[in-house]
Amino acid sequence: xxxxxxxxxxxxxxxxxxxxxxxxxxxxxxxxxxxxxxxxxxxxxxxxxxxxxxxxxxxxxxxxxxxxxxxxxxxxxxxxxxxxxxxxxxxxxxxxxxxxxxxxxxxxxxxxxxxxxxxxxxxxxxxxxxxxxxxxxxxxxxxxxxxxxxxxxxxxxxxxxxxxxxxxxxxxxxxxxxxxxxxxxxxxxxxxxxxxxxxxxxxxxxxxxxxxxxxxxxxxxxxxxxxxxxxxxxxxxxxxxxxxxxxxxxxxxxxxxxxxxxxxxxxxxxxxxxxxxxxxxxxxxxxxxxxxxxxxxxxxxxxx
Amino acid sequence: xxxxxxxxxxxxxxxxxxxxxxxxxxxxxxxxxxxxxxxxxxxxxxxxxxxxxxxxxxxxxxxxxxxxxxxxxxxxxxxxxxxxxxxxxxxxxxxxxxxxxxxxxxxxxxxxxxxxxxxxxxxxxxxxxxxxxxxxxxxxxxxxxxxxxxxxxxxxxxxxxxxxxxxxxxxxxxxxxxxxxxxxxxxxxxxxxxxxxxxxxxxxxxxxxxxxxxxxxxxxxxxxxxxxxxxxxxxxxxxxxxxxxxxxxxxxxxxxxxxxxxxxxxxxxxxxxxxxxxxxxxxxxxxxxxxxxxxxxxxxxxxxxxxxxxxxxxxxxxxxxxxxxxxxxxxxx
Amino acid sequence: xxxxxxxxxxxxxxxxxxxxxxxxxxxxxxxxxxxxxxxxxxxxxxxxxxxxxxxxxxxxxxxxxxxxxxxxxxxxxxxxxxxxxxxxxxxxxxxxxxxxxxxxxxxxxxxxxxxxxxxxxxxxxxxxxxxxxxxxxxxxxxxxxxxxxxxxxxxxxxxxxxxxxxxxxxxxxxxxxxxxxxxxxxxxxxxxxxxxxxxxxxxxxxxxxxxxxxxxxxxxxxxxxxxxxxxxxxxxxxxxxxxxxxxxxxxxxxxxxxxxxxxxxxxxxxxxxxxxxxxxxxxxxxxxxxxxxxxxxxxxxxxxxxxxxxxxxxxxxxxxxxxxxxxxxxxxx
Numbered sequence: 001x002x003x004x005x006x007x008x009x010x011x012x013x014x015x016x017x018x019x020x021x022x023x024x025x026x027x028x029x030x031x032x033x034x035x036x037x038x039x040x041x042x043x044x045x046x047x048x049x050x051x052x053x054x055x056x057x058x059x060x061x062x063x064x065x066x067x068x069x070x071x072x073x074x075x076x077x078x079x080x081x082x083x084x085x086x087x088x089x090x091x092x093x094x095x096x097x098x099x100x101x102x103x104x105x106x107x108x109x110x111x112x113x114x115x116x117x118x119x120x121x122x123x124x125x126x127x128x129x130x131x132x133x134x135x136x137x138x139x140x141x142x143x144x145x146x147x148x149x150x151x152x153x154x155x156x157x158x159x160x161x162x163x164x165x166x167x168x169x170x171x172x173x174x175x176x177x178x179x180x181x182x183x184x185x186x187x188x189x190x191x192x193x194x195x196x197x198x199x200x201x202x203x204x205x206x207x208x209x210x211x212x213x214x215x216x217x218x219x220x221x222x223x224x225x226x227x228x229x230x231x232x233x234x235x236x237x238x239x240x241x242x243x244x245x246x247x248x249x250x251x252x253x254x255x256x257x258x259x260x261x262x263x264x265x266x267x268x269x270x271x272x273x274x275x276x277x278x279x280x281x282x283x284x285x286x287x288x289x290x291x292x293x294x295x296x297x298x299x300x301x302x303x304x
Numbered sequence: 305x306x307x308x309x310x311x312x313x314x315x316x317x318x319x320x321x322x323x324x325x326x327x328x329x330x331x332x333x334x335x336x337x338x339x340x341x342x343x344x345x346x347x348x349x350x351x352x353x354x355x356x357x358x359x360x361x362x363x364x365x366x367x368x369x370x371x372x373x374x375x376x377x378x379x380x381x382x383x384x385x386x387x388x389x390x391x392x393x394x395x396x397x398x399x400x401x402x403x404x405x406x407x408x409x410x411x412x413x414x415x416x417x418x419x420x421x422x423x424x425x426x427x428x429x430x431x432x433x434x435x436x437x438x439x440x441x442x443x444x445x446x447x448x449x450x451x452x453x454x455x456x457x458x459x460x461x462x463x464x465x466x467x468x469x470x471x472x473x474x475x476x477x478x479x480x481x482x483x484x485x486x487x488x489x490x491x492x493x494x495x496x497x498x499x500x501x502x503x504x505x506x507x508x509x510x511x512x513x514x515x516x517x518x519x520x521x522x523x524x525x526x527x528x529x530x531x532x533x534x535x536x537x538x539x540x541x542x543x544x545x546x547x548x549x550x551x552x553x554x555x556x557x558x559x560x561x562x563x564x565x566x567x568x569x570x571x572x573x574x575x576x577x578x579x580x581x582x583x584x585x586x587x588x589x590x591x592x593x594x595x596x597x598x599x600x601x602x603x604x605x606x607x608x609x610x611x612x613x614x615x616x617x618x619x620x621x622x623x624x625x626x627x628x629x630x631x632x633x634x635x636x637x
Numbered sequence: 638x639x640x641x642x643x644x645x646x647x648x649x650x651x652x653x654x655x656x657x658x659x660x661x662x663x664x665x666x667x668x669x670x671x672x673x674x675x676x677x678x679x680x681x682x683x684x685x686x687x688x689x690x691x692x693x694x695x696x697x698x699x700x701x702x703x704x705x706x707x708x709x710x711x712x713x714x715x716x717x718x719x720x721x722x723x724x725x726x727x728x729x730x731x732x733x734x735x736x737x738x739x740x741x742x743x744x745x746x747x748x749x750x751x752x753x754x755x756x757x758x759x760x761x762x763x764x765x766x767x768x769x770x771x772x773x774x775x776x777x778x779x780x781x782x783x784x785x786x787x788x789x790x791x792x793x794x795x796x797x798x799x800x801x802x803x804x805x806x807x808x809x810x811x812x813x814x815x816x817x818x819x820x821x822x823x824x825x826x827x828x829x830x831x832x833x834x835x836x837x838x839x840x841x842x843x844x845x846x847x848x849x850x851x852x853x854x855x856x857x858x859x860x861x862x863x864x865x866x867x868x869x870x871x872x873x874x875x876x877x878x879x880x881x882x883x884x885x886x887x888x889x890x891x892x893x894x895x896x897x898x899x900x901x902x903x904x905x906x907x908x909x910x911x912x913x914x915x916x917x918x919x920x921x922x923x924x925x926x927x928x929x930x931x932x933x934x935x936x937x938x939x940x941x942x943x944x945x946x947x948x949x950x951x952x953x954x955x956x957x958x959x960x961x962x963x964x965x966x967x968x969x970x
Contacts, residue, residue, distance in 0.1 A: 005376050010368060017325035193746040194756070196702055198808060200738050201760040202730040212759075213748040338866060347828040348799075393808065467917040468688075498685035499914045502899035506913055524829060527858075527901030555903050568833035570862035572902045576881065582833035587796050 033297035040293025043286035052064050054100030063091035065251050077271050084271035086259060096276055099251040103280075106163065106252070107233035108168035115225050117171065118178025123217070126186030127209040136179070145177035148235060152244050161247045166239070168191040170232050181224055185217040220297040223291050230287035237280050253280050308377050309446040309486050309518035310336040310359070310403075315372035315386075317351070317358045326590045330542035331372070333349045333616075336486060336535075341512060342521040343550070344375030345526060345534030345565075349587050350539040356488050359520075360405050361390045378485070401431040404479035408491040410471035414463040420447075424478045431482045442476060446477040450507060473507065476532075479504035480511060487511070488520045493528065505531055528568060530554060535622075538562045540586065541598035543613075548623035558625045558633055562602045597628070605629040641675035642849055643699065643714065648708035650691075650698045654922060666921050668694040670873030673807070673948060676817070678713075681843065681850040683864035683881070685857055687896075687918050691873040692853045696819040700736050701729055701852065709969060712736070734764055737815040742800035746766050747794040753780075753792040757809050764813045766933040779808040782845075783793035784840060800831035804838065809844065819851045819940055824859065836863060857900055861885055869893045872929035873921055879958035887953055889960035895944065936964055 034040050054058060063081070069089030077084045083092035125136040151173065189195070190213065198208045233253075238243035240254025241261070247286050248255055253276055259265050260273035315331040316343065328351040334342060336342045344352045357363045359374055374385040377396065388395040407413040415423060421443050427440045440459075449454035450473040463471055472492060479487055489508070493501040509532065511517055521532055529536055536554070537547040538561065546559040557563045564583040585602040588594060594601055600610040609628045617625045627633065645958065650669040653662045668691045675817070676682050684692045697703040699710055702722055710721040712732060721732060740746040748756050754776055761772045777787035783804040791871040794802055803823065810818050820839065824832040843850060852864055861865055861880070862912040867884045869892065877890040888894045895912045914933045925932050931941035940963050 006365075007368070010318070010325075014318065014325045014370075073957040146920065193742055194748045195742040196697075197738070197746060197806075198759065199702055200700055200733060200736075201763055201813070202726065202761055203763055207759070212748055212751070216748070252577050285510060347830060388641040469772060469917055497918050498857075498899045499687060499895060500918065501901070502913050503912060505901070506911075525901060526829075526903035530903045530905055533899040551905065554903065565830060566903065568830055569903060570836075570858045572858045572861060572897070572900050572905050573885075573904065573907055574861075575885075576862060580833050580862065581838070584834075586800055586831065587828070 029295070034293050037293045037296065039289045040297075043293065044290030046282050046286035047290060048101060050279065050286070051104065054097055054104060057094070057101065059099035061091065061094045061097060061125040065090060065094040066249075067091075074269060076269075084269070085276050086256075086272050092256070092272060092275065094257050095251045096253070098280070099256055099276075099287035100283075102163070102246065102250055103147070103233055103254065104234060106167060106170070106236050106246070106284075107229045110167050110174060110232045111225050111228040113167070114171045114174035114228065115178045115221065118175040118180075119182040119214070119217075119221055121175075122179040122182035123186050123209055123214050124206075127190050127205065128212065133183070137183075140176040140179045143172060146260050147175055148173050149239070149244070152239055156244055162245070163246050163250060165247055166236060170235065173233065174228060176220070178224060179226065180219060182217060185220060186213065187214050189216055205288055208227040220295075223295045226287055226291040226294065230284045230291070233280070233287075234284055306549060307338050308335050309338045310377065310520075311373075311375045312355075312359070313373040315358060315374060316354065316525070317354050317363065317367060318370045319354070319364075319367040321366050321405050322523055322527045324591050326365075327359065327542055328590070330537070332542070332544050333372075334537050334544060334547060336518045336520055338485070338518050338536040339516040341508075341521055341532050342535045342537065344520065344522045344537050344539060345524065345528040345529050346395050346539035347524050347587065349590060351542045352539050354487070355491055355539075356405065356490050356520070358402060359385065359488065359580040360398075360399060361385060361388065362405075363390075376403065376486075395593075397431070400427050400484070401482040402484050402624070403488065404482070404484040406472070406475045406479045406492050409495050410468060410475050411463065413475055413546070414471060418464055418619065419460050419462055420466065424474065425460075427478055427481045432475040438467045442481070443477075446481055447474070450474070450477045450480075450561075451503070452477075468496055469503060472496060472500075472504055476504075476507065476511075480515070480517070483515060484517065486518045486520065488522070490522045491524070492501055492521070494523070494525075495637065501528075508532065522622065526554075526566060538565070541593065542627060543598060544624075545599065545627070546623075546625045552623040554624070558619060558623070558630050559600045559627050560629075560633055564602075597626075605632050639677040639679055642678040643676035643713070644709070644711040644718075644724065644802065645674040645676075645695075645699070646709040646711065648674075648695070648698060648705055650703060650705045651707075664922055665929050666871050667705060667924060668921055669698055669849070670921075670924070672873075672875055674868060674875060674878070676851060677866075679847065679849055680865040681852055681863055683853060683860035683867040683897075684851055684853045684870060685860055685867060686870035687855055689872070689918055689921055690870040692870050693821055693919065695870070696821050696851060696853050697739065699817075700733075700738055700819060702738070715956075730763075734813045735816045736819070737810040737813075737817070737825045738819045738821060739803075739806050739810045741826050743799040743826060746806045747802055749794055751790050752793055753805055755796075757790070757812055760809070760812055775812065775907050776808075778818065779812055782807075782811070782842065783808045798831075800827055800834060803827060803831075803835055807835075807838065807842070811846065814846075815848070817849045817851065819853065821853045822855070823852075825854060832859075839863075857897060858902070869896070872919060872924050874929060874961060875959070876930065876961045878948065879953075882958055883953055883956060883958050887915065887958070889951065889958060889965045890952075890962050891934050891936050893933075895933075928961075937962070 020167060023180045067090060072085050072089040073087060075081055075085045081091050081093065083096065086092055093108050112287040138259050148169065159165060195208060195213060198212060230288055235256060236245055236252060237254035240252055241257045245260060254275045257273055265272055313333050315329055315332045319326040319328050332355060341445060346352045347610055369386050376383045376385050424443045424446060425439045428434055428442060429496050443459050444455045445535065449456055452458050452470055452473055494502050496504065510518065512519055523529065533550045536550050537544045538553065538559065541560050543622060546553055546557065546562045553562060567581045570580055583602055596611040596613050600606040614626050614628045617630055619625055643705065648669055649671055651665040651667050654664040654666060657664045661913060672695060684695065686692045698705045703720050712719050712721055717730060721729065747760060757773055757776050761775060761898065766772050776790050780787055780789055785801065785804060824835050827835060842848065866879065867881055868875050869890065871892050877884065877893045884893065888897060895914050900914045910957050912935065916933050927942040927944055928946050931937040944963065946961045946963050948959050950952065951958050951960060951965060
């Protein structure tokens with residue numbers, strides 16, 4: 001049965017234990033578990049490669065992503081232009097690298113701001129309970145029920161397209177999720193006895209809530225931030241693809257993908273959309289793998 | 305040997321979590337006599353629950369029976385439980401029908417989405433040939449035997465509608481449904497109030513007398529042992545350090561740990577001036593055990609000889625101890 | 638005759654039960670239902686009862702961790718009496734210093750993300766210990782007072798055993814120098830051999846620091862050893878109150894009798910007839926009419942189901958002994 005492999009593993013552990021070679025590295029368990037998860041490790045590797053490539057873009061390509069070169073339009077990949085050029089002669093590879101900066105910034109930035117707002121409110125209202133909590137819940141539900149695309153359309157129509165608008169919309173629609181999650185954690189943590197001990201000393205509510213309880217909720221919050229980042233990057237790509245996101249002048253992965261709306265480009269100029277699409281997919285996939293790995297490794301109920 | 309229900313011989317069960325090997329049960333031997341109650345007493349970490357799980361072959365995925373023999377003396381002959389496949393047909397036939405178990409926390413041991421009657425009936429459905437009306441009759445009969453009022457109504461209720469004491473009775477009903485030869489009770493009353501505990505004790509004694517069930521009662525409470533047990537085995541960090549009849553162990557404790565345990569509990573009726581002596585130190589970390597006798601670091605009688613695990617000393621036909629200094633302990637009584 | 642340091646007058650703590658779409662209040666959990674009690678300076682007062690009797694809620698109501706619904710909690714602050722129930726959180730701060738609590742569960746009573754120093758620092762800061770060096774000194778002294786090493790203050794809770802964590806909890810309760818400490822099942826979750834250590838520590842500290850304890854527990858064996866007076870609670874009311882020796886030797890209330898007889902005692906020579914109560918411990922949402930105990934009381938008469946008995950003072954052996962039972966004669970010698 002499947003027990004044979006398990007039995008061998010047990011034999012190895014026992015032998016090591018009896019030879020006195022085992023030590024419990026405290027605190028290492030989460031890290032070790034994460035690193036022994038092949039998908040999580042693959043995710044970490046891919047994520048790091050793409051991230052570093054974007055950061056060090058100037059070192060990796062001599063081309064300017066904005067530079068229009070009408071003599072070199074729609075060229076397929078070559079030694080000069082690794083991923084070819086687009087309709088106005090801009091180097092696709094450079095655009096992907098520099099575009100990554102904006103996409104990752106939007107994704108991560110929005111996720112972090114949404115987290116600060118969501119966790120900040122959720123921790124406090126979850127701890128206080130009562131009418132404060134009820135009001136906050138209703139407010140969050142209102143925000144969460146707005147479909148993102150409608151909001152984007154609205155804002156674009158009124159104020160025009162911009163990077164800032166996009167971040168604002170992501171934060172507005174995204175803080176609700178973080179809020180609910182941190183509120184839920186707070187509801188269970190506030191019943192812990194150390195909280196009552198702090199209350200018995202008359203320690204102020206804000207201090208108890210943010211200094212003492214919140215650190216214990218950080219595990220799931222961190223996981224949620226990684227997954228939210230991935231979600232926002234995809235959202236930005238989708239919106240920019242539709243032409244509703246970041247203005248076309250600033251390269252982002254979604255923007256670059258925008259050209260694939262044209263069926264002729266899809267058929268004839270694969271280098272303009274396939275590499276970008278692959279990079280987006282790989283990046284989001286890698287972040288998801290890392291998030292899953294983090295969740296598994298920090299969950300104390302999972303054995304091993 | 306015909307009056308034995310179960311024999312355990314040098315059982316070893318190890319747990320493998322976090323890449324470490326925890327020798328939770330490290331060479332344990334005892335017998336359960338038919339129709340008698342064996343009390344296994346020990347504190348947290350001593351391995352008593354691991355032992356119960358081993359006998360029922362209900363160990364977690366990351367653990368295994370490392371060695372030794374568990375022999376169930378059934379009507380059909382002796383069966384080596386440790387050799388049976390955990391999920392095999394033979395073990396599943398034994399589990400529930402011939403050896404049954406009741407757990408500590410009745411709330412989590414019962415499935416909240418099925419009625420109590422359904423859950424008790426499941427054991428009957430699997431182990432007997434009774435048809436549905438016969439099963440229903442038997443379920444109601446069981447609930448009534450366990451002292452639950454209005455059993456026909458109660459059989460169709462859910463666990464959350466039962467109180468703690470009633471849930472525990474329902475679990476006992478489930479365990480007794482197929483008239484097992486052996487009942488393993490793992491801290492059955494720890495989560496219950498004292499007045500409810502008393503009810504459960506009366507019930508368990510009645511079952512023992514009426515059905516001849518052998519009971520293996522696991523507890524940390526010496527008072528419960530005095531009330532219910534015929535035989536006692538005291539466990540510490542994976543070994544049985546003393547075993548005998550309840551008379552032997554409670555009146556003439558010969559192991560320093562047993563002695564220390566009995567001296568450290570306030571006994572009802574002895575008043576404010578009773579002397580309570582605490583055992584110094586604390587139980588060692590499961591992964592960082594001392595060599596030889598596990599109790600040595602906390603023992604007032606320890607010497608260098610204790611760096612070797614003592615063999616079992618037979619003090620009388622019923623009374624066994626695992627200690628190098630039995631004589632000194634006896635003199636210090 | 639010591640003076641009362643704490644006076645509870647007709648204390649009531651009710652929790653609303655809400656149901657329906659609009660969360661209307663349909664009833665109340667009467668956790669504490671009219672308690673009159675004096676806690677004398679320097680005594681160890683035991684508060685005993687089973688689950689649902691309200692003893693934990695009473696302990697927390699005294700400390701205003703749970704706000705009582707009605708009645709008075711009067712604290713004697715060096716001659717000046719202060720009514721605590723009416724004070725706001727800010728007004729309570731100076732008195733919180735004097736009333737502290739030790740919790741039951743060693744696993745959740747310390748913040749896992751903070752070192753011991755971190756956990757104990759904020760209370761000290763709250764009460765004016767401004768310099769970090771001073772705080773480290775105080776915490777170090779406290780740890781030594783509970784028989785632990787100073788260096789342990791820089792470790793995390795998960796590095797300690799249950800007994801050690803409980804001792805840290807005691808150190809925390811003492812860190813600002815209280816007069817009254819409520820011990821809420823402080824030893825119930827510990828191994829038996831560790832319980833004795835912690836009980837002795839509590840008694841030593843009481844003598845050293847002139848403390849008054851309210852010792853909440855369900856274990857009547859421990860209270861016989863530890864307490865000066867005992868109050869027995871049932872469904873939110875005190876049913877019996879008196880000196881420890883009197884409660885055990887001259888029990889007045891039928892519930893206390895049944896409780897005492899139900900306790901499993903680790904003494905084979907103790908032969909007492911066990912009173913087994915029928916039925917379950919009732920829920921405080923729907924207390925029975927009249928005497929709350931009458932449905933289970935073996936001695937109940939007609940009057941018990943209609944009239945609520947008051948906690949009446951009786952004199953036994955020249956001492957006060959209170960009981961809430963219609964059947965107790967006044968002033969037997």
